[in-house]
Amino acid sequence: MQATTLEGGFGNAPLDSARAFRQIMTAVAQPGIINDVVGATPPAPLSVAAGVVLLTLCDPDTPVFLTPEFDTDDVRAWITFHTSAPLVDAAKASFAVGSWGDLPIADFAIGTSEYPDRSATLIVEVALLNPEGAELRGPGIKGKATLSLPDTAAFQENAALFPLGLDFVFTCQNRLAALPRTTKVNAIKVS
Amino acid sequence: MTDYNFAYLDEQTKRMIRRAILKGLAIPGYQVPFASREMPMPYGWGTGGVQVSAAVLTPDDTFKVIDQGADDTTNAVSIRRFFEKTAGVAVTEATVDASVIQTRHRIPEQELRSDQILVYQVPIPEPLRFLEPSEVETRKMHSLEEYGLMHVKLYEDISQHGAIATAYAYPVKVEGRYVMDPSPIPKFDNPKLNMAGIQLFGAGREQRIYAVPPYTDVVSLDFDDYPFEASKADHACDLCGAEDSYLDELIVDDAGGRMFMCSDTDYCAGRRKAGCIGAQGIPYQEDVA
Ligand SMILES: [Zn+2]
Numbered sequence: 001m002q003a004t005t006l007e008g009g010f011g012n013a014p015l016d017s018a019r020a021f022r023q024i025m026t027a028v029a030q031p032g033i034i035n036d037v038v039g040a041t042p043p044a045p046l047s048v049a050a051g052v053v054l055l056t057l058c059d060p061d062t063p064v065f066l067t068p069e070f071d072t073d074d075v076r077a078w079i080t081f082h083t084s085a086p087l088v089d090a091a092k093a094s095f096a097v098g099s100w101g102d103l104p105i106a107d108f109a110i111g112t113s114e115y116p117d118r119s120a121t122l123i124v125e126v127a128l129l130n131p132e133g134a135e136l137r138g139p140g141i142k143g144k145a146t147l148s149l150p151d152t153a154a155f156q157e158n159a160a161l162f163p164l165g166l167d168f169v170f171t172c173q174n175r176l177a178a179l180p181r182t183t184k185v186n187a188i189k190v191s
Numbered sequence: 192m193t194d195y196n197f198a199y200l201d202e203q204t205k206r207m208i209r210r211a212i213l214k215g216l217a218i219p220g221y222q223v224p225f226a227s228r229e230m231p232m233p234y235g236w237g238t239g240g241v242q243v244s245a246a247v248l249t250p251d252d253t254f255k256v257i258d259q260g261a262d263d264t265t266n267a268v269s270i271r272r273f274f275e276k277t278a279g280v281a282v283t284e285a286t287v288d289a290s291v292i293q294t295r296h297r298i299p300e301q302e303l304r305s306d307q308i309l310v311y312q313v314p315i316p317e318p319l320r321f322l323e324p325s326e327v328e329t330r331k332m333h334s335l336e337e338y339g340l341m342h343v344k345l346y347e348d349i350s351q352h353g354a355i356a357t358a359y360a361y362p363v364k365v366e367g368r369y370v371m372d373p374s375p376i377p378k379f380d381n382p383k384l385n386m387a388g389i390q391l392f393g394a395g396r397e398q399r400i401y402a403v404p405p406y407t408d409v410v411s412l413d414f415d416d417y418p419f420e421a422s423k424a425d426h427a428c429d430l431c432g433a434e435d436s437y438l439d440e441l442i443v444d445d446a447g448g449r450m451f452m453c454s455d456t457d458y459c460a461g462r463r464k465a466g467c468i469g470a471q472g473i474p475y476q477e478d479v480a
Contacts, residue, residue, distance in 0.1 A: 013202055014196055014197035014198070014202060015197060015249070015250060017202065017205070017206075018197065018198070018205075018248065018249045018250070019249050019251070021205075021209050021246070021247070022247070022249055024213070025209070025212060025213065025216070025247070025389070026389070028213050028216050028217065028404075029216050029389045029402075029404045029405060030305070030404070030405060056206070056209070057206060057209060057210055057213075058206075059203055059206050061203075061207065062210070094210075113334035113335075114330045114331065114333075114334045115224075116218050116221060117211070117214035117215075117218060117221065117223045117224075119214075121213070138366075139219050139366055139403075139404040139405075139406065139407040139408075140216075140404035140405050140406060140407070141406060142305075142387070142405070142406045162218075162368070163218050163221060163368060163369070167213070167214075167217045180216065180217035181217055181218070182217065182218075182219065182366065182404075
């Protein structure tokens with residue numbers, strides 16, 4: 001085990017995770033808003049924000065899938081040491097981490113008609129996260145919001161599955177935003 | 192030193208509840224199962240709401256607890272003290288100053304902001320339970336959007352009583368999909384379910400969490416010929432004169448004398464402080480020891 005594996009977790013897990021959860025929850029409740037998070041310093045290529053989400057929400061009950069880019073010895077060891085979450089194939093995952101193009105969207109659990117909550121949450125690492133881009137409407141949004149998204153059609157197809165579907169958290173350095181399955185996405189013309 | 196964890200619950204339990212809250216927000220009105228824990232208070236005191244509050248609170252919060260609108264009942268005081276002690280939160284009775292409000296059976300009169308969180312204590316989360324005792328069946332009914340029986344029940348009310356008799360826990364449809372029990376709030380409060388704040392519902396004994404994000408479409412079930420009405424006693428508050436607040440009726444003397452007063456004690460006190468006086472009210476004075 002490398003020394004770095006032991007580091008980078010929450011300094012005070014109960015308080016750090018409580019504060020981080022508030023940032024994650026308000027992001028999920030209000031799609032389009034971008035929140036800062038602190039407390040984790042995971043090994044590259046994991047962002048601080050992705051590390052915070054994993055530490056806050058994952059444990060032995062939540063299998064995690066990593067795309068090849070993130071499936072490194074350091075990342076695996078860090079997640080295992082700090083969360084004890086099992087690392088699994090996409091189909092079995094409750095959470096997943098990856099860049100947008102690498103995530104096998106069709107393979108993740110979208111829930112069942114009686115248990116739509118039994119669906120995966122994808123942590124999508126993005127290079128840019130800005131309050132401009134696609135137009136968002138739906139629960140949590142007063143009128144409309146805008147957010148830089150790595151895709152449009154995929155999120156429209158996901159929303160059409162409601163109440164089934166995937167939920168997304170976009171992470172960029174120490175910032176995050178969320179896109180639950182309820183959000184209706186429209187591309188707006190880029191000049 | 193304390194011998195309990197922050198906000199009492201262990202970290203794994205809080206993570207499990209937090210994940211349920213996020214799925215609840217992603218599927219508004221859908222009841223997410225969770226593994227409820229024993230809390231150091233009886234079920235009737237709202238252990239579901241307490242567990243949700245424990246998973247949501249940070250030490251930076253200002254916490255308010257209301258029981259039927261009042262901050263000073265045994266139940267409200269106990270829960271407030273519990274989190275003051277275990278989570279180190281500041282506490283308040285003022286709705287405007289609270290970042291997290293746990294409630295039993297009311298929505299505050301003061302409109303909530305988008306940075307406020309309302310946590311409901313829920314006794315029976317399943318709105319179809321009185322029609323269908325089987326959990327397997329009600330789950331199937333929700334999955335198929337089979338809500339016809341609920342409409343039949345409400346319509347039977349109309350044919351028997353000339354109006355929909357359901358006065359509390361009046362069912363709503365959330366974002367055009369799930370029929371949800373808003374907990375035993377008076378139907379007067381139903382329109383306030385469309386709000387800027389985050390609404391989280393916790394049922395301890397029944398082990399369910401559900402949620403309504405801000406600005407979500409919440410519609411009280413009704414009929415074209417019998418539209419929903421958010422009724423209240425046709426009276427003004429005798430203490431503060433408010434005509435727009437939900438009222439409790441009190442017998443005040445042996446001769447059967449009655450008095451109506453705001454059920455939301457913070458709202459009533461705020462109005463009286465501002466100089467409003469009802470028919471039986473006296474000008475507001477700060478308590479002096
Ligand atoms: Zn009053």
